[in-house]
Amino acid sequence: MRDIINDSDKLDILIKIFINLKGLAIALIKNNKLKDINQLRIFITDFSSRLMFFDFIDIKAGKERTDYKIRNRDI
Numbered sequence: 001m002r003d004i005i006n007d008s009d010k011l012d013i014l015i016k017i018f019i020n021l022k023g024l025a026i027a028l029i030k031n032n033k034l035k036d037i038n039q040l041r042i043f044i045t046d047f048s049s050r051l052m053f054f055d056f057i058d059i060k061a062g063k064e065r066t067d068y069k070i071r072n073r074d075i
Helices: 021-030 037-050 063-071
Strands: 015-019 054-058
Touching (some): 021 037
Parallel strands (some): 015 054
16 A cells, blocks of 8 residues: 555554354354354454454344345445
Protein backbone atom coordinates (compact mmCIF):
# COMPACT_ATOMS: atom_id res chain seq x y z
CA MET A 1 0.00 0.00 0.00
CA ARG A 2 2.83 2.40 0.76
CA ASP A 3 3.93 2.28 -2.88
CA ILE A 4 0.55 3.33 -4.28
CA ILE A 5 -1.15 5.44 -1.60
CA ASN A 6 0.33 8.40 0.19
CA ASP A 7 -0.26 8.33 3.95
CA SER A 8 -1.24 4.64 3.81
CA ASP A 9 -0.25 4.37 7.47
CA LYS A 10 -3.33 6.47 8.25
CA LEU A 11 -5.76 4.10 6.53
CA ASP A 12 -8.18 2.10 8.63
CA ILE A 13 -8.34 -1.62 7.87
CA LEU A 14 -11.74 -3.28 8.16
CA ILE A 15 -11.79 -7.02 8.90
CA LYS A 16 -15.08 -8.87 9.34
CA ILE A 17 -14.79 -12.64 9.83
CA PHE A 18 -18.04 -14.58 9.63
CA ILE A 19 -17.80 -17.96 11.37
CA ASN A 20 -19.78 -20.76 12.90
CA LEU A 21 -18.04 -20.61 16.29
CA LYS A 22 -19.22 -23.97 17.53
CA GLY A 23 -18.48 -25.73 14.23
CA LEU A 24 -15.01 -24.21 13.97
CA ALA A 25 -14.22 -25.11 17.58
CA ILE A 26 -15.33 -28.71 17.05
CA ALA A 27 -13.15 -29.02 13.93
CA LEU A 28 -10.11 -27.48 15.64
CA ILE A 29 -10.50 -29.67 18.73
CA LYS A 30 -10.95 -32.78 16.57
CA ASN A 31 -7.69 -31.94 14.75
CA ASN A 32 -5.83 -31.30 18.02
CA LYS A 33 -5.42 -27.57 17.32
CA LEU A 34 -7.38 -26.53 20.43
CA LYS A 35 -7.97 -28.03 23.85
CA ASP A 36 -11.46 -26.56 24.24
CA ILE A 37 -13.81 -23.90 22.86
CA ASN A 38 -12.66 -21.37 25.46
CA GLN A 39 -9.26 -21.08 23.74
CA LEU A 40 -11.04 -20.01 20.56
CA ARG A 41 -13.26 -17.56 22.46
CA ILE A 42 -10.19 -15.96 24.05
CA PHE A 43 -8.51 -15.63 20.64
CA ILE A 44 -11.65 -14.10 19.12
CA THR A 45 -12.05 -11.63 21.98
CA ASP A 46 -8.40 -10.56 21.77
CA PHE A 47 -8.54 -10.27 17.96
CA SER A 48 -11.77 -8.29 17.99
CA SER A 49 -10.54 -5.86 20.61
CA ARG A 50 -7.14 -5.32 18.97
CA LEU A 51 -8.36 -2.62 16.57
CA MET A 52 -11.67 -0.84 16.17
CA PHE A 53 -12.63 -2.50 12.86
CA PHE A 54 -11.51 -6.09 13.60
CA ASP A 55 -14.57 -8.29 14.20
CA PHE A 56 -15.54 -11.93 14.37
CA ILE A 57 -19.25 -12.49 13.78
CA ASP A 58 -20.73 -15.82 14.91
CA ILE A 59 -23.42 -16.69 12.38
CA LYS A 60 -24.09 -20.19 13.74
CA ALA A 61 -24.45 -23.14 11.33
CA GLY A 62 -25.59 -22.98 7.71
CA LYS A 63 -24.10 -21.68 4.47
CA GLU A 64 -27.18 -19.60 3.75
CA ARG A 65 -26.69 -17.70 7.00
CA THR A 66 -23.19 -16.70 5.92
CA ASP A 67 -24.38 -15.60 2.48
CA TYR A 68 -27.22 -13.60 4.03
CA LYS A 69 -24.92 -11.83 6.51
CA ILE A 70 -22.40 -10.90 3.83
CA ARG A 71 -24.99 -9.66 1.33
CA ASN A 72 -27.07 -7.74 3.84
CA ARG A 73 -24.43 -6.09 6.03
CA ASP A 74 -23.83 -2.42 5.73
CA ILE A 75 -20.04 -2.35 6.22
